[in-house]
Amino acid sequence: MGRIIPPEDISPALRAAALQGCEESQLLMSRRSMLGITAGLFSAAFTPRFASAVGGSDPRLLVVVLRGGMDGVNAVVPHGDPSYVSQRGDIAIPKSATQPLDGFFGLNPALSAFGSMYSAKQAAAVHAVCTPLRNRSHFECQDNLESGLPGLASNPTGWLNRLLQVLPGGSPIRSHGAIQIGEAPLLLRGPAPVLGWSPTWFSHPPENITSSVTRLLKMRDAELYKALSAGLKSDELAERAGSGEGDVSGLRKAFRGAARLLAANDGPRIAVLSVGNFDTHSGQGTTDGFLWGSLHELDSGLDEFRSSGSAIWDNTVIVMATEFGRTVKVNGDDGTDHGSGTVALLAGGAVAGGKVHGDWPGLAVRNLDDDSLMPTTDLRSVFKGVLLDHLGVAPKLLDEKIFPESKAVKPLRGLVRSRAGDAMADAQVSVAPAAMRPLSAIERYRRLNAI
Amino acid sequence: MPLSAREAQRARVALQRFGLGPKPGGLARIGDDALQALKDELDTPKISAIERGSLPTYATATRVSQGDFSEMEAVRERELRARIDKHLSVDIGFVERLVMFWSNHFSMSINKDGVIRGTYGQLERDVIRKHVLGKFADMHLGVMRHPAMIRYLDNQDSIGPNSETGKAWGAGYNENLGRELLELHTLGTGGGYSEKDVTSMALLLTGWSFVRWWEIGQDWADVPDDRPGQFFFRKEWHEPGAISFMGKTYAPDGQKQAEKAMRDIARKRATAEHIAFKLVRHFITDEPTKAMVDPVANAFYKSGGDLKKTALALIGLPAAFDAPLTKIRTPYELSIAQFRALGARYRSDAMWLFYEPLRAMDNLPWERPAPDGYPDESWAWLDPDGMTIRLDTAMLAVDAYAGDFKKSAYELGKSLYGASLSDTTSDALMWTTDKRAGLTLLFMSPEFQRR
Numbered sequence: 001m002g003r004i005i006p007p008e009d010i011s012p013a014l015r016a017a018a019l020q021g022c023e024e025s026q027l028l029m030s031r032r033s034m035l036g037i038t039a040g041l042f043s044a045a046f047t048p049r050f051a052s053a054v055g056g057s058d059p060r061l062l063v064v065v066l067r068g069g070m071d072g073v074n075a076v077v078p079h080g081d082p083s084y085v086s087q088r089g090d091i092a093i094p095k096s097a098t099q100p101l102d103g104f105f106g107l108n109p110a111l112s113a114f115g116s117m118y119s120a121k122q123a124a125a126v127h128a129v130c131t132p133l134r135n136r137s138h139f140e141c142q143d144n145l146e147s148g149l150p151g152l153a154s155n156p157t158g159w160l161n162r163l164l165q166v167l168p169g170g171s172p173i174r175s176h177g178a179i180q181i182g183e184a185p186l187l188l189r190g191p192a193p194v195l196g197w198s199p200t201w202f203s204h205p206p207e208n209i210t211s212s213v214t215r216l217l218k219m220r221d222a223e224l225y226k227a228l229s230a231g232l233k234s235d236e237l238a239e240r241a242g243s244g245e246g247d248v249s250g251l252r253k254a255f256r257g258a259a260r261l262l263a264a265n266d267g268p269r270i271a272v273l274s275v276g277n278f279d280t281h282s283g284q285g286t287t288d289g290f291l292w293g294s295l296h297e298l299d300s301g302l303d304e305f306r307s308s309g310s311a312i313w314d315n316t317v318i319v320m321a322t323e324f325g326r327t328v329k330v331n332g333d334d335g336t337d338h339g340s341g342t343v344a345l346l347a348g349g350a351v352a353g354g355k356v357h358g359d360w361p362g363l364a365v366r367n368l369d370d371d372s373l374m375p376t377t378d379l380r381s382v383f384k385g386v387l388l389d390h391l392g393v394a395p396k397l398l399d400e401k402i403f404p405e406s407k408a409v410k411p412l413r414g415l416v417r418s419r420a421g422d423a424m425a426d427a428q429v430s431v432a433p434a435a436m437r438p439l440s441a442i443e444r445y446r447r448l449n450a451i
Numbered sequence: 452m453p454l455s456a457r458e459a460q461r462a463r464v465a466l467q468r469f470g471l472g473p474k475p476g477g478l479a480r481i482g483d484d485a486l487q488a489l490k491d492e493l494d495t496p497k498i499s500a501i502e503r504g505s506l507p508t509y510a511t512a513t514r515v516s517q518g519d520f521s522e523m524e525a526v527r528e529r530e531l532r533a534r535i536d537k538h539l540s541v542d543i544g545f546v547e548r549l550v551m552f553w554s555n556h557f558s559m560s561i562n563k564d565g566v567i568r569g570t571y572g573q574l575e576r577d578v579i580r581k582h583v584l585g586k587f588a589d590m591h592l593g594v595m596r597h598p599a600m601i602r603y604l605d606n607q608d609s610i611g612p613n614s615e616t617g618k619a620w621g622a623g624y625n626e627n628l629g630r631e632l633l634e635l636h637t638l639g640t641g642g643g644y645s646e647k648d649v650t651s652m653a654l655l656l657t658g659w660s661f662v663r664w665w666e667i668g669q670d671w672a673d674v675p676d677d678r679p680g681q682f683f684f685r686k687e688w689h690e691p692g693a694i695s696f697m698g699k700t701y702a703p704d705g706q707k708q709a710e711k712a713m714r715d716i717a718r719k720r721a722t723a724e725h726i727a728f729k730l731v732r733h734f735i736t737d738e739p740t741k742a743m744v745d746p747v748a749n750a751f752y753k754s755g756g757d758l759k760k761t762a763l764a765l766i767g768l769p770a771a772f773d774a775p776l777t778k779i780r781t782p783y784e785l786s787i788a789q790f791r792a793l794g795a796r797y798r799s800d801a802m803w804l805f806y807e808p809l810r811a812m813d814n815l816p817w818e819r820p821a822p823d824g825y826p827d828e829s830w831a832w833l834d835p836d837g838m839t840i841r842l843d844t845a846m847l848a849v850d851a852y853a854g855d856f857k858k859s860a861y862e863l864g865k866s867l868y869g870a871s872l873s874d875t876t877s878d879a880l881m882w883t884t885d886k887r888a889g890l891t892l893l894f895m896s897p898e899f900q901r902r
Contacts, residue, residue, distance in 0.1 A: 139560075139562060139563045143820075152627075154604065154605075154627045154630065154631060154821075154822055155631070155635075155821050155823055183813060184813045186820065186821075195835075195836075196835070196836040196837070197835075198811055198836050198840060200840060200843065202807075202808075202840065202843035202847055203843065203846070204839075204842075204843055205842060205891060208885075208888060209887070209891050209892070210842065212879065212883055212892050213842060213892055213895045215879070216876060216879045216892060216895070216896060217895070217897070219875050220873060220897045221900075224779075224833070224838065224897060224900060227833055227834055227835050227837070227838040228835070228838040228839065228842065229835075230835035231835030231837075231838045231839035232839060233835075234836070234839075235839050439640075440634070440639065440640040440823075441728070441732065441827075441828070442639035442640055442641065442724075442725050442728050443639070443640035443641040445728055445739065446641040449741050451724070
């Protein structure tokens, strides 16, 4: 095999280093780099050398995509709005059943762990948010939430992948990387390599089978062996049962795995996972039923994360966002249909909690967006606020690369305790190119062969 | 007479690299001329066809796709089962692999819309399979004229801004289909087209739509009432006048205007090169060289996109049989290979046994969320998480499908791979007397995982 020519889809600095001939980076640059880095989860080779993080903190970020379109109005309930009870009729949640958040909003009782975090000022909400695309299609609005683009785009990259691409090489986030828990989300799609771990319900083989497989692969196929060994190790770390627990749902396992992987010294710093079942078209319920069940699952996941990730809790922000909200009006099946405005939730020790942010547009018919809660905050403002203040990402990167064409969408400040953004306001940054679409293989081939 | 080690190795390449994997004794049926065996399959009459009366016609599938979800989902499952049955019925499966390649080339997701869910299988049978050894341009046009692709890439409401309707409604075009047509389906990135050509292609495609159920019988819609869900060219939506595209002017000619442009694109060198690159990458190596791509591209180019001649050029490459089997099977290919090895079939009463491993590994057929298709490169599949799921689900497959299997894992390994089974794997299988452990080991061996 000849000299490895680095692909174009990596940062110029790394590419330059590779072309200078540093063996290690040359290896990194080969097409196998994806594998090399992915397979490096928890291997010594992956232990990065990086300057200590900004301000000595080493922030963690978990992004939770709530799929299906969560009904924000019944999650963080606007009891102070005189139209709430009349609009919601049979599915209005009684004020007495909710945890008061401020004088206006009450919290759905399914979110009890989130409520305790809120009381401890470790959780917050932003109400009446929405993605920039508002066509009420699950598929397209989820794409839009994850692509971070102003509108629809076919085959884009995800905004978290672009974050990984544009961060400076020494950043702990870049060197430790991001991990997808479970399904591969668009959020992390793109040229920057990402890690993966899935909490599956499949039984693991007994020890004798696993060891005969690893023994064979060790002798016959170093690549398969290396990947399998790393995978077994991450399974072991992420799945080790807590003391005296019984059966745990897949979702709680996912949150627990995310916490343990984020807490590992040589583990990733960003994780993404998805929670489904928010498409409450019928039997939505109030203090029980469809929405209660889905919120309760989410809540037990958060609780699980807090206890399994106690070591990193103070450095953690969990952002929970959904593709759209639901109609304010109740449909014929005691459910709600696709809408627009909804709520975003934040939890974690690094959150400046105890507050419901956002401008409340009101639920009176004249204030609605068609028949849904009128969005008043662009969801990108929430993401930008977290990235700016929690991770210290420069505004120019946020406006142009991570959320392209979003200069007018200001970061929402005050969501997290850290004010890293204050120091960033005038920061001069050189903007590394971020691929809006993954560089295609044919394009790389053409460049290499000068066609 | 048993095959020599070299003949066995070549037979294994035919079955594994170009086919769907050996059935017991399959190696011997290939005989001592593996290349000829592949050619014979290409010459077999009706080799690509699925003929089953219970599967819907175009008219039925498109009508169903405008109706109930449950009906289109039932159609999808019938189509998928027929597809798998076809995979299991053929000896080698080279043509099946080509069908899978082309289906993935024109990738769509059934999750975007019922139109796709209800018709994907019919499209695959009546367009992809029909032309898989025919002309590329016929397949391409067939796909572009199909409601599934029109809906998947949002062309159904694409309106020429200067058309009657465009002016009356102030409506415009959607460039998704035009862009992907050039970037993914034909020329490929760097294939000599400009952004302006993307716009031109989109304008050429304005009016390419299909009949929606809610338009039928509406005066304003003016759609035929006897073909719900079928392709429909809306001439009053089509951009009027001549349109210049890639240096050539296409005179106004209704639907034919775009068809002429597409036939011209299919004849371009860049298209030949893109298709050849993808074929080599899919079947032979993650890093195709010019020496591999050029002969295949020449065959495509000189034959006017004859896909049988192109396939023959591919298997005629020196690398076709000489390059080591370093690619890893996709999870879907792996499941099919397990069925074939065991002489088993999915269990109609428990389809989840088939779906769940593929869901966990992000490789459910017809569910790639992005239009670029499932990745061909090994790095996309060979990661720690993927490997542990491969291990868990190898055992699951043994538990689910090998209940009646009588042979030992060692006998099966020998029967599948003959003299090409490595001594290491052979020894390991021989020493593993437990059936469950042995078959799991065989499924995880490099012989079974690599292709």
